[in-house]
Amino acid sequence: MSSVHIGMIGCGGIAFGKHFPALAKIPEAKIVAFFDVSAERAHEAKAKFGTPDARVYGSVEELLNDPDVHAVHVCTPNDTHAEISIKAMEAGKHVLCEKPMAKTSEDARRMLETSERTGRKLSIAYQNRFRADSRWLHEACRQGELGEIYLAKAHAIRRRAVPTWGVFLDLEKQGGGPLIDIGTHALDLALWMMDNYEPRIVLGTTYRKLAEQGSEANAWGSWDPAKFTVEDSAFAMITMKNGATVWLESSWALNTLDVDEAKVTLCGTKAGADMKNGLRINGEAHGKLYTKEITLGDQWNSAAPNDSAEREARAWIDAILHDREPVVTAKQAYVVQQILEAVYESAKKGQAVSFA
Numbered sequence: 001m002s003s004v005h006i007g008m009i010g011c012g013g014i015a016f017g018k019h020f021p022a023l024a025k026i027p028e029a030k031i032v033a034f035f036d037v038s039a040e041r042a043h044e045a046k047a048k049f050g051t052p053d054a055r056v057y058g059s060v061e062e063l064l065n066d067p068d069v070h071a072v073h074v075c076t077p078n079d080t081h082a083e084i085s086i087k088a089m090e091a092g093k094h095v096l097c098e099k100p101m102a103k104t105s106e107d108a109r110r111m112l113e114t115s116e117r118t119g120r121k122l123s124i125a126y127q128n129r130f131r132a133d134s135r136w137l138h139e140a141c142r143q144g145e146l147g148e149i150y151l152a153k154a155h156a157i158r159r160r161a162v163p164t165w166g167v168f169l170d171l172e173k174q175g176g177g178p179l180i181d182i183g184t185h186a187l188d189l190a191l192w193m194m195d196n197y198e199p200r201i202v203l204g205t206t207y208r209k210l211a212e213q214g215s216e217a218n219a220w221g222s223w224d225p226a227k228f229t230v231e232d233s234a235f236a237m238i239t240m241k242n243g244a245t246v247w248l249e250s251s252w253a254l255n256t257l258d259v260d261e262a263k264v265t266l267c268g269t270k271a272g273a274d275m276k277n278g279l280r281i282n283g284e285a286h287g288k289l290y291t292k293e294i295t296l297g298d299q300w301n302s303a304a305p306n307d308s309a310e311r312e313a314r315a316w317i318d319a320i321l322h323d324r325e326p327v328v329t330a331k332q333a334y335v336v337q338q339i340l341e342a343v344y345e346s347a348k349k350g351q352a353v354s355f356a
Contacts, residue, residue: 001070004320007033007063007093009084010075011045012166014098018127019073020049022313029317035063060084064091071121071320074098077166077173078180082107089120096316098125100184100340101333103175108337112330123316123326124333126188128262130311132296133279134189137266140273140281141193147270149194149244154186155260155276156250161219162232163252169228177230179206180340183250185262188328188336190248193266196240197335203352204236204343210253218253236343241355248343 006023008015008031023029031049035057036042042056057063064072064087071094074084082102085095095115101124102108115122128134140146156178163181167173174180191197211228233251240246263275271283279294312327319326342353 001321003028003030004317005030005032005068005070007031007035007066007069007072008045008075009035009060009063009072009088010098011036011038011041012075015045015073015075018125018309019075019313020045022307022309024049025310026313026317028321029313033057033063033066033069035060060087064088064093069093071096077170078103078175079173082111085111085122086114089114089118089122092118092120094121094320096123096125099188099333100124100175100180101330101337103173105334105338105341108334112334115330121319121326122330123319123328124330125312126185126328126333127308127312128185128189129192129327130308130315133275133294134308136294136296137264137273137275137279138193141195141266145271145281146266146268146273149196149266149268151244151267152190152194152246153265154183154190154246154248155263155265156182156186156248157254157256157259158182158219158252158261159256159259160215160217160253162215162223162228164218164220164223169223169230171229174230176340176344177232177234178250178252179231179234179248179343181250181252182261183234183248184336184340186250186264187246187248187339188333189262190246190264190266191332191336193264194240194244194246196242196244197332198241199238199335199339199342199355200241201239201352201354202236202339202342202346204234204346206231206234206344206347208232210255215253234343234347236339236346238339248339 030051032054034042034046046054072088074097081097085097088095211232212225214222216222232253236248238246265274273281282291315327346353
């Protein structure tokens with residue numbers, strides 16, 4: 001196989017803003033099939049990004065029956081991720097599914113099991129792993145420069161940036177608000193840096209304190225409180241089986257100036273690191289405390305500098321062409337999903353949730 005033929009399922013904002021432009025830069029990636037609930041959007045996508053013989057299909061099933069499609073990208077609302085991904089893998093297609101993995105951990109488990117049973121690759125679109133700062137810090141963690149990482153803070157805080165389009169505010173279709181939307185990115189980064197996927201206890205809280213008010217200062221215009229059925233912020237303390245702690249914070253609307261998104265702070269026995277004001281390492285050497293700002297060299301910035309979406313797409317296509325494990329594995333994403341669900345469950349019950 002010299003190229004990967006891709007079917008795009010869902011031609012909305014995330015497809016046009018991320019997937020299509022990234023894939024267009026990769027010669028080995030050919031987008032040959034399109035489906036969207038809006039045929040107009042699907043035809044627009046085909047005209048801009050499709051191969052000369054690309055096709056628009058009237059249903060997901062029709063697209064999946066096309067033997068010329070090797071892999072699909074699932075860019076649909078959260079409640080359809082599992083159904084579409086499972087059907088795609090059953091049809092012999094590899095799947096890159098947008099985050100979060102699914103609406104529920106049970107759905108995510110079924111996706112993982114289908115991938116293992118069919119032998120089809122399944123990855124989740126956590127593109128922030130592919131940023132230059134993320135890759136540098138991950139390598140530093142792997143080399144043991146921070147020592148044992150026993151505390152991580154996963155940051156996903158917006159002051160007023162509630163997404164008012166699509167179904168983001170719809171609890172039934174999305175399963176949650178900022179926690180499952182942007183908190184999932186920060187949590188993925190934290191677990192990946194720590195290389196720790198064994199949670200023990202989750203204590204979480206969710207709030208709807210500003211959702212009822214609306215906001216003319218919101219980045220994407222005021223929302224309709226009647227349609228805002230998800231949380232506006234969520235927080236959690238996650239204790240891992242080895243005793244490490246992860247603090248997770250997420251919000252679309254919060255009265256704070258301390259805003260950061262898809263960032264982590266790490267504390268280890270040898271050193272600490274954070275992404276909040278550029279990439280910094282801190283520790284003690286020769287009897288003195290130090291803080292070192294990291295300047296990323298050419299090896300981290302060459303080939304798609306700062307374009308995490310293109311790097312993600314390149315890694316995904318490479319995994320298919322060379323039969324490699326995806327950078328983001330389904331097993332890792334499943335644990336992220338389990339923790340997110342545990343935060344919601346803990347908030348609802350008012351008590352901690354334990355893992356077996």
